[in-house]
Amino acid sequence: MSRVTMTYREACRQAIREAMLRDERVFLMGEDVGAYGGCFAVSKGLLDEFGPSRIRDTPLSESGFVGAGIGAAIEGMRPIVEIMTVNFSLLALDQIMNNAATLRHMSGGQLGVPLVIRMATGAGRQLAAQHSHSLEGWYAHIPGLTVLAPGVVEDARAMLWPALQDPDPVLIFENAALYNSEAEIDDPPPVVDIRSAAVRRHGSDVTLITYGGSLHKTIAAAEQLASEDIDAEVVDLRVLRPLDDATIMASVANTHRVVVVDEGWRTGSLAAEITTRIVEQAFWDLDGPVARVCSAEVPIPYAKHLEDAALPDVDKIVHAVRRTLGEGA
Amino acid sequence: MSRVTMTYREACRQAIREAMLRDERVFLMGEDVGAYGGCFAVSKGLLDEFGPSRIRDTPLSESGFVGAGIGAAIEGMRPIVEIMTVNFSLLALDQIMNNAATLRHMSGGQLGVPLVIRMATGAGRQLAAQHSHSLEGWYAHIPGLTVLAPGVVEDARAMLWPALQDPDPVLIFENAALYNSEAEIDDPPPVVDIRSAAVRRHGSDVTLITYGGSLHKTIAAAEQLASEDIDAEVVDLRVLRPLDDATIMASVANTHRVVVVDEGWRTGSLAAEITTRIVEQAFWDLDGPVARVCSAEVPIPYAKHLEDAALPDVDKIVHAVRRTLGEGA
Amino acid sequence: MNEAIKHPPRTHSEPLTVGTAEHRRALLQQMMLVRRFEERCVELYQAAKIRGFLHLYIGEEAVAVGAMQSLEPRDVVLATYREHGHALARGVDPGAVMAEMFGKVNGCSRGRGGSMHLFDVSHGLLGGNAIVAGHLPMAVGVGLASRMQRTGSVAACFFGEGAVAEGEFHESMNLASLWKLPVVFLCENNSYAMGTAVERSEAQTDLSLKASTYGVPAYRIDGMDVEAVEQGVRGAVAIARESGPVFVELMTYRFRAHSMYDPELYRDKQEVAAWREHDPITLLADRLRAAGDLDDDALAQMELAVTETVDAAVAMAETGELEPVDDLTRFVHAEATR
Amino acid sequence: MNEAIKHPPRTHSEPLTVGTAEHRRALLQQMMLVRRFEERCVELYQAAKIRGFLHLYIGEEAVAVGAMQSLEPRDVVLATYREHGHALARGVDPGAVMAEMFGKVNGCSRGRGGSMHLFDVSHGLLGGNAIVAGHLPMAVGVGLASRMQRTGSVAACFFGEGAVAEGEFHESMNLASLWKLPVVFLCENNSYAMGTAVERSEAQTDLSLKASTYGVPAYRIDGMDVEAVEQGVRGAVAIARESGPVFVELMTYRFRAHSMYDPELYRDKQEVAAWREHDPITLLADRLRAAGDLDDDALAQMELAVTETVDAAVAMAETGELEPVDDLTRFVHAEATR
Numbered sequence A, B: 001m002s003r004v005t006m007t008y009r010e011a012c013r014q015a016i017r018e019a020m021l022r023d024e025r026v027f028l029m030g031e032d033v034g035a036y037g038g039c040f041a042v043s044k045g046l047l048d049e050f051g052p053s054r055i056r057d058t059p060l061s062e063s064g065f066v067g068a069g070i071g072a073a074i075e076g077m078r079p080i081v082e083i084m085t086v087n088f089s090l091l092a093l094d095q096i097m098n099n100a101a102t103l104r105h106m107s108g109g110q111l112g113v114p115l116v117i118r119m120a121t122g123a124g125r126q127l128a129a130q131h132s133h134s135l136e137g138w139y140a141h142i143p144g145l146t147v148l149a150p151g152v153v154e155d156a157r158a159m160l161w162p163a164l165q166d167p168d169p170v171l172i173f174e175n176a177a178l179y180n181s182e183a184e185i186d187d188p189p190p191v192v193d194i195r196s197a198a199v200r201r202h203g204s205d206v207t208l209i210t211y212g213g214s215l216h217k218t219i220a221a222a223e224q225l226a227s228e229d230i231d232a233e234v235v236d237l238r239v240l241r242p243l244d245d246a247t248i249m250a251s252v253a254n255t256h257r258v259v260v261v262d263e264g265w266r267t268g269s270l271a272a273e274i275t276t277r278i279v280e281q282a283f284w285d286l287d288g289p290v291a292r293v294c295s296a297e298v299p300i301p302y303a304k305h306l307e308d309a310a311l312p313d314v315d316k317i318v319h320a321v322r323r324t325l326g327e328g329a
Numbered sequence C, D: 001m002n003e004a005i006k007h008p009p010r011t012h013s014e015p016l017t018v019g020t021a022e023h024r025r026a027l028l029q030q031m032m033l034v035r036r037f038e039e040r041c042v043e044l045y046q047a048a049k050i051r052g053f054l055h056l057y058i059g060e061e062a063v064a065v066g067a068m069q070s071l072e073p074r075d076v077v078l079a080t081y082r083e084h085g086h087a088l089a090r091g092v093d094p095g096a097v098m099a100e101m102f103g104k105v106n107g108c109s110r111g112r113g114g115s116m117h118l119f120d121v122s123h124g125l126l127g128g129n130a131i132v133a134g135h136l137p138m139a140v141g142v143g144l145a146s147r148m149q150r151t152g153s154v155a156a157c158f159f160g161e162g163a164v165a166e167g168e169f170h171e172s173m174n175l176a177s178l179w180k181l182p183v184v185f186l187c188e189n190n191s192y193a194m195g196t197a198v199e200r201s202e203a204q205t206d207l208s209l210k211a212s213t214y215g216v217p218a219y220r221i222d223g224m225d226v227e228a229v230e231q232g233v234r235g236a237v238a239i240a241r242e243s244g245p246v247f248v249e250l251m252t253y254r255f256r257a258h259s260m261y262d263p264e265l266y267r268d269k270q271e272v273a274a275w276r277e278h279d280p281i282t283l284l285a286d287r288l289r290a291a292g293d294l295d296d297d298a299l300a301q302m303e304l305a306v307t308e309t310v311d312a313a314v315a316m317a318e319t320g321e322l323e324p325v326d327d328l329t330r331f332v333h334a335e336a337t338r
């Protein structure tokens, strides 16, 4: 085993390539995945390598091609459907909720939909209200789905394969702000499961729970806090559905203080679910209220200073931690 | 002022009638609202009274006619768009989230979308997975929307008019299990706002927070608990976005114990948001963990005994309260 | 009859190539089975044995029965919530269908689906979809899998004319045509989507024109004539298997309400009566009699056989078990993965 | 040139009725303004003054400029994320457009929208929509409001040919036609949706055929010829105002990348070069010269005027204020209601 340095984008691409090489039932389908090379250049080069049948450009028809992925999955293929960004996935929500997530149960276990849907998510690039949604936590509401949010290059590289092995639909959210991030990772990639969270930093004073695009901000905040002698543990959820309660509660039992960081809009955020689970399962471990750092409840504005103000950042996390540690008990 | 007895269905109809009579910009648009009389017979008779221009049958095109409602609202009309049930609203989610909820902000305040979207919601009628969603709490995640869930006949009668007066989009969720419920109400109906929750039962031992289709189950549970000398307060949220924190926290400050009842799937439910707000705003008032009674995390099955098992009911609420009162502190 | 009344079709598009007497009697018996099965469902609904939504196919039997004749076991059927006829004509055990509507574990979807969600993978029946047009994109995917795996199978996708207005119709037709997939789009045009007459839902009511703008060949067939349906769909299936999607419009009519809750305010009794004159079962029975291939005795025997089948189905449903409540969360995911 | 290359249009559908020299020069100057404005945007993007997505209209100026000529103040314009040209041609203050891209409060959307979301209600510009086909249903609603209120206004809805594959196109065309609404659907066919050539997104590439299946009259116009656009759209608007929706396909081409991030792997340099030969600005300038209505001096003066306008726009953007951060949550709802 060796170590290689690659970007998150490259990790996504290699994961697709490898899956296509390993299993001929796998194919990639979506808008501009082929000739254009992918709107984030993730699939660049794959058309040449695998040809237009397996790297399949679609017309602008999100509902149509997501539904086609479902049908193909039922009939024995292993489609990777790319929706350019989560913003356009709303057009395919009926297919995702009413078909992909539901068919196995509704058919009494006869059908399975081994479909992987990848999409970019997140704000922070001044793309304004219609192109800046962070809905991965919202999708985690839907029974029948597995929802992944790789926050590090290694996970971007390693999570696709187990997702494809899952007999049921898996959504993978790639935070667009991460595509250019780079890391040295194991090659071949480690075997990861798609059931457990990862503790990215150990600490004893406070638990910071986050995922995806907020992970790096949270780690940076933890490092800043370390200089103030606050020792923060950082839990990267990685899997937004099903949530890995065990890892969360173990950390809470240790630190007794929690801040959840989540790029979703505050009300009805995944952070609310995490908070509630902690209340349900570890209330007596808590030394004070759980705090959330989420996005402001606005359609994300274009202007940079306003967009920045709307999103979680290192400062807001640090402040929330200080406030949490300063409070009561 | 007098008192009249009417069903929830009749209340919805009268509210529409009255609005159409009061304001000629108001019209009703949706699938089968006219010739068929509405899939729940809410609009029966209105076509004869108002004609096909104002009681406007649409083709099966949820995205199309919801978007048309948005355009008409911007241009000075006051459309009431009926989506037969929340299950089909997924097809219109792009219009709702990316246009209706977003246009005012994205245009820097120039545009307003004074649109009301009504839809039936809820399970309990053995309609199986694709026809039993309870997504009103899920919709409450979206900034720019007001989300209403009238749980009593009076609110079904009274909330439409203020919703139409709102310069921004309002979603009204009518739990289909309520259409046949009957009550004596004031005539003319009282003036209600669409910002505040209502305390439906006063009590001092525990706060039960709920809305819509679960309200009657919760009140029944409270009555059953009364016979066990447990005095429960029942808060009917009525407005799911924005949440009326003041009413919630006032009740919690009184009772120190909370159970939230919500027909949505448990993970990522509105109940999680309520729980989290209580933790954030009233942690030190709590004598123990907040409990939730939600739907099981399954696509709702057809078979009655399984459907019943999946949904909140009086027994489950009573049990949750007993457990909550039995715990700690 | 007033202008608004929709007229039953009077002619066939192509001269009929008539099958053997035996085959024609089999068609008749299948239609009778669907009819009697559903008539029993109505009784059982009134007796509260069946609940939820119940959409009857009565009047439209020729469509499913005729269309299924040319499908092979490897082919896949996708249908709407009005799919009892499709399940039975495809060969799904009537007992399993009835048990499904009773919510029993021996139902074809273990009681989780009910009337609107009949599944039987062993018969290539992928539902029973209750979102109008929701299964059209899936049919495209089934066709795609067939092409990519070279299985030669065809996806037969049934839907009502109301579904044509949905965006999914448009996206699915385009995709299927662009990729030349083996999908037969079978549009059951019964003139109404709930209470909405097709003139009030489609700016252009000649639906075959729509198909042509996707470069998809289109056929219009008298959907009250099971033999016309069989012949027309056979051709369509052959084209689909060979070269790409086909659109078939089947002109039919539902004799009953949309579902059990429909007061039928939107159509004229006269119109219904006129179509009842074209009852697909009577039509074929008369044709058989005229050809000397059916007499009272034979018909009585067929009725008897059908009644026995329906009785047996009800018995199976009655005696079926309820699934243990503890199994509620089974099948949300595959068993092994959680 | 290989087969795959898309050819620029060579002919006009109808003989041109040519306007006055003055009007033609005004058309030219408007196109020049759009061109120079966007060229400046590129520089400002490289200087990081403009951020987010920036979609250039360069090459397509004749479409927006020609189409706007026949619209009245009461009419409403809805466009895509590629809408600088539409805003400018509609008369929106170039300074407000530039300030918007700078994210300043004096921007036409107060800096909240950016390049993709230019709004100016006083000019009847309802965006700038960044969801492909997302504004088509809204245009239907605008048309509906016009009919119900008898205002006589028309909704002009611009979109790319890529949008035609979306379900919203289908639903919107059908609704507009069914209800005979005053909507002009202006399809800017520049042959590509990002990297997807129209042949790979549409089973039937004659888009006007699609329109006919909704009973909507359709016209195809050389979108590189501003006068042909003006004339054709004028007719379409008149029909829409009178009787119902019209579909207009404008054959055009973007000379630049889809956005600032596009490596343009999907098309041939030769193809771009061939279309550049049909630059709408050169085309009209040459025609004016040939008619003796333009000389070097006049052109230089126009360039100067345009440069001044663009300079002033940039100055306005540079000097604009940033909105106070405390105002972040303004405009989520109307001010009075919360």
Ligand SMILES: Cc1ncc(C[n+]2csc(CCOP(=O)(O)OP(=O)(O)O)c2C)c(N)n1
Pocket (backbone or CB within 6 Å): B031, B060, B062, B084, B088, B091, C080, C082, C130, C131, C132, C133, C159, C160, C161, C162, C163, C164, C188, C190, C192, C193, C194, C258
């Ligand atoms: C997307 C969606 N919208 C609305 C409904 C409610 N609904 C159920 S059946 C139906 C009419 C469908 O008509 P058609 O497609 O012609 O089929 P038919 O019932 O006539 O067989 C409607 C509106 C639905 N199930 N799905």
Ligand SMILES: Cc1ncc(C[n+]2csc(CCOP(=O)(O)OP(=O)(O)O)c2C)c(N)n1
Pocket (backbone or CB within 6 Å): A031, A060, A062, A084, A088, A091, D080, D082, D130, D131, D132, D133, D159, D160, D161, D162, D163, D164, D188, D190, D192, D193, D194, D258
């Ligand atoms: C629903 C949706 N899907 C995908 C995208 C990403 N996207 C932005 S522009 C574009 C191409 C649109 O092409 P076309 O409609 O021809 O317009 P053009 O850019 O050529 O003017 C795509 C795929 C989007 N914005 N919205």
Ligand SMILES: [Mg+2]
Pocket (backbone or CB within 6 Å): C160, C161, C162, C188, C189, C190, C191, C192, C193, C194
């Ligand atoms: Mg029909």
Ligand SMILES: [Mg+2]
Pocket (backbone or CB within 6 Å): D160, D161, D162, D188, D189, D190, D191, D192, D193, D194
């Ligand atoms: Mg284009």
